[in-house]
Amino acid sequence: MTEATWSHSGGGDCIRLTGLPAGADVHVFPGTAVAAGSLPPMAGRLERDGADLCFVPRFAFLDGTTYTVTVEGTRAAILVRPRPERPAATEVTGIRPTAAEVPVNLLRFYIWFSAPMSEGCAAGQVRLARDDGSIIAGALLPTEHELWDASRRRLTVLLDPARIKRGLPGHQEVGYPLRAGEPFRLVVGDGFRDARGLPLRVSAERRYEVGGEERRHVDPVSWELAVPPAGTCEPLRVTFGRPLDHGLLARCLHVRGPGGELVDGTAQIGPGEQSWQLVPSRAWASTVHQLVVEPVLEDLAGNSVSRVFDRDLARPEDQSRPARPVTIVFQPG
Amino acid sequence: MSEFGLEPGRVSLRSAGPITFGPAGILFLADNAAATVFAVDVADPGPAGGAEPFDLEDVDARVGSFLGCEPGDVVIKDMAVHPLSRNVYLSVQRGRGEAAQPVLIRISVADGAIDDVPLDEVSFAAVAIGDAPGEDDERLDSTLPLGDEGEEMQFGTFKIRVLRQPIRTATVTDMAYAGGALLIAGLSNEEFSSRLRRIPFPFTAGVTGSSLEIFHVSHGKWETAAPIRAFVPYDGGASILASYTCTPVVHFPLADLTDGAKAVGRTVAELGAVNQPLDMVSFVQDGEEYLLVANSAHGLVKIACRDIDSQPPLTEPQQPVGVPRETKDLQGIRRLANLGGSYVLALQSDDAGRLHLRSLKTASL
Numbered sequence: 001m002t003e004a005t006w007s008h009s010g011g012g013d014c015i016r017l018t019g020l021p022a023g024a025d026v027h028v029f030p031g032t033a034v035a036a037g038s039l040p041p042m043a044g045r046l047e048r049d050g051a052d053l054c055f056v057p058r059f060a061f062l063d064g065t066t067y068t069v070t071v072e073g074t075r076a077a078i079l080v081r082p083r084p085e086r087p088a089a090t091e092v093t094g095i096r097p098t099a100a101e102v103p104v105n106l107l108r109f110y111i112w113f114s115a116p117m118s119e120g121c122a123a124g125q126v127r128l129a130r131d132d133g134s135i136i137a138g139a140l141l142p143t144e145h146e147l148w149d150a151s152r153r154r155l156t157v158l159l160d161p162a163r164i165k166r167g168l169p170g171h172q173e174v175g176y177p178l179r180a181g182e183p184f185r186l187v188v189g190d191g192f193r194d195a196r197g198l199p200l201r202v203s204a205e206r207r208y209e210v211g212g213e214e215r216r217h218v219d220p221v222s223w224e225l226a227v228p229p230a231g232t233c234e235p236l237r238v239t240f241g242r243p244l245d246h247g248l249l250a251r252c253l254h255v256r257g258p259g260g261e262l263v264d265g266t267a268q269i270g271p272g273e274q275s276w277q278l279v280p281s282r283a284w285a286s287t288v289h290q291l292v293v294e295p296v297l298e299d300l301a302g303n304s305v306s307r308v309f310d311r312d313l314a315r316p317e318d319q320s321r322p323a324r325p326v327t328i329v330f331q332p333g
Numbered sequence: 334m335s336e337f338g339l340e341p342g343r344v345s346l347r348s349a350g351p352i353t354f355g356p357a358g359i360l361f362l363a364d365n366a367a368a369t370v371f372a373v374d375v376a377d378p379g380p381a382g383g384a385e386p387f388d389l390e391d392v393d394a395r396v397g398s399f400l401g402c403e404p405g406d407v408v409i410k411d412m413a414v415h416p417l418s419r420n421v422y423l424s425v426q427r428g429r430g431e432a433a434q435p436v437l438i439r440i441s442v443a444d445g446a447i448d449d450v451p452l453d454e455v456s457f458a459a460v461a462i463g464d465a466p467g468e469d470d471e472r473l474d475s476t477l478p479l480g481d482e483g484e485e486m487q488f489g490t491f492k493i494r495v496l497r498q499p500i501r502t503a504t505v506t507d508m509a510y511a512g513g514a515l516l517i518a519g520l521s522n523e524e525f526s527s528r529l530r531r532i533p534f535p536f537t538a539g540v541t542g543s544s545l546e547i548f549h550v551s552h553g554k555w556e557t558a559a560p561i562r563a564f565v566p567y568d569g570g571a572s573i574l575a576s577y578t579c580t581p582v583v584h585f586p587l588a589d590l591t592d593g594a595k596a597v598g599r600t601v602a603e604l605g606a607v608n609q610p611l612d613m614v615s616f617v618q619d620g621e622e623y624l625l626v627a628n629s630a631h632g633l634v635k636i637a638c639r640d641i642d643s644q645p646p647l648t649e650p651q652q653p654v655g656v657p658r659e660t661k662d663l664q665g666i667r668r669l670a671n672l673g674g675s676y677v678l679a680l681q682s683d684d685a686g687r688l689h690l691r692s693l694k695t696a697s698l
Contacts, residue, residue: 042401118430147522162579195430310557
């Protein structure tokens with residue numbers, strides 16, 4: 001009679017088998033539907049440990065997976081790898097943009113989670129819904145490649161660009177994913193799994209109104225600057241006149257001093273991604289400073305400082321601008 | 334392999350991504366989590382392959398069984414065929430979340446046997462490919478690591494280990510070797526760009542290659558840029574055909590990819606609405622070169638290279654939609670690779686979501 005149990009051998013997990021004759025033909029398969037010869041056995045090696053035989057896998061046993069042990073081609077034991085019981089604790093900590101109204105050609109969302117997440121859930125758990133609860137089908141870009149930051153806590157979600165770009169079949173045949181004047185919600189289902197395989201503690205959503213098209217360059221020259229008094233640590237405040245992309249805002253704005261040195265301080269993105277401020281760590285000097293804007297900075301519709309999302313060749317004002325930083329000069333008074 | 338700058342050592346793969354073969358049977362592996370491409374001598378054991386077709390049913394279940402997991406825990410990220418032995422290589426993620434493990438699988442074309450390619454003692458070279466955070470981009474996301482990753486930091490009277498990782502990342506969507514260089518297409522998780530990176534191979538320390546944005550014109554009215562989803566070199570590597578996330582198929586000469594120049598490709602076809610290109614491959618039939626495009630919604634599209642060269646830029650937004658093409662009623666094809674000679678190998682999903690390797694006879698395509 002063969003007995004199989006979870007055990008350890010040489011510092012790793014194994015399946016310990018007792019009561020086997022020497023030289024027995026032992027294999028392990030994931031699952032229970034093991035048809036002889038149809039699938040390769042699980043990679044691993046058999047080690048003798050006293051009177052026992054240990055199956056040490058080359059790839060670690062997976063929690064929640066069932067394993068079948070065969071001896072001489074016959075099923076001898078079935079073991080289930082236990083899944084640790086833990087409460088769901090991960091949640092959505094932010095959905096960007098936070099602007100109340102987005103353009104009808106909105107391109108991108110960012111979803112922040114409180115813990116690292118698993119890949120492979122976005123297509124099934126992130127959706128756009130109307131106020132009546134119906135799903136806006138085909139709005140989001142279906143992609144095999146989920147766009148995570150390195151720590152797997154921020155997910156970038158794109159609306160289907162083929163439906164936003166003019167002249168493409170997607171836009172011409174199906175139209176924008178959104179409709180001007182028709183509010184919608186971005187919904188993150190609680191079935192989204194964190195890196196430990198657990199669902200979210202609670203689902204999350206953010207509601208938006210939908211405005212008209214936004215097809216203009218991001219134009220830093222039109223921004224309003226509230227210049228702080230010299231000798232203080234009052235913030236430099238910049239107001240954009242329209243919401244900009246949260247992810248890019250966090251890295252595309254800098255302030256440089258008269259010698260070109262970066263002004264150190266605490267930067268903050270304002271409500272609705274419509275403004276930005278920098279509180280310097282040392283008082284402003286009464287000299288010329290520069291607000292430096294990187295050319296890749298985009299608005300919510302993917303228009304950047306250097307180019308519009310799709311350029312109408314008949315409109316000279318849509319022509320691409322130099323892909324170099326734009327500087328705005330100011331002097332604390 | 335020293336002539337290619339490969340040195341023996343351990344490839345610490347953090348994630349499974351696109352793969353493609355380069356010169357002398359060297360396999361390029363993209364590791365998106367590590368923002369690195371590895372060039373690995375896979376030391377393929379097989380003899381030179383024949384010309385027979387190769388089919389394998391339930392490849393996800395077979396690979397899963399070998400890896401000790403259910404088919405649902407096998408994510409096949411990419412497929413490549415060794416140019417000499419014709420053995421099939423799969424870039425596989427086994428498990429999900431913190432249990433996820435990247436594995437390079439080799440399937441013998443002789444008998445369908447499955448094995449993994451150990452990467453702990455191989456000849457390899459590596460190059461960083463991330464849109465490296467700029468010198469001014471200090472954004473790092475701090476988390477508490479589960480293992481011994483990260484750095485130890487002092488907080489008052491106690492120390493904790495903190496892992497700080499970049500927020501801005503680039504995800505490789507496709508790679509190809511042409512003209513002595515590795516070409517890499519990718520998606521940024523922030524800006525919407527169409528960058529194609531060209532890294533000379535052998536890799537040279539400190540050289541991360543050139544990167545430029547390729548624009549294309551839709552119907553003579555709109556100039557636009559978008560991430561390249563899949564691309565294929567043809568005409569001996571002189572030309573590139575790229576398909577975009579927003580479905581135009583665009584041609585550009587490889588010679589156009591020079592630093593500092595604005596590259597504008599020629600839109601030669603549209604793949605249709607609510608559809609994503611998934612993979613592309615070139616093959617020769619009756620002495621002529623053809624391209625196959627696998628799509629998420631439409632069937633397999635076959636295009637003759639000579640038609641691409643003679644196709645004027647698309648100027649009409651309505652039908653017809655560009656270069657002549659035949660659409661084969663083959664659904665569910667996710668990846669393509671040239672099996673050499675008379676066959677193209679397809680990774681095909683059936684209605685139940687199970688994956689199979691199927692040889693498509695080029696003479697019948």
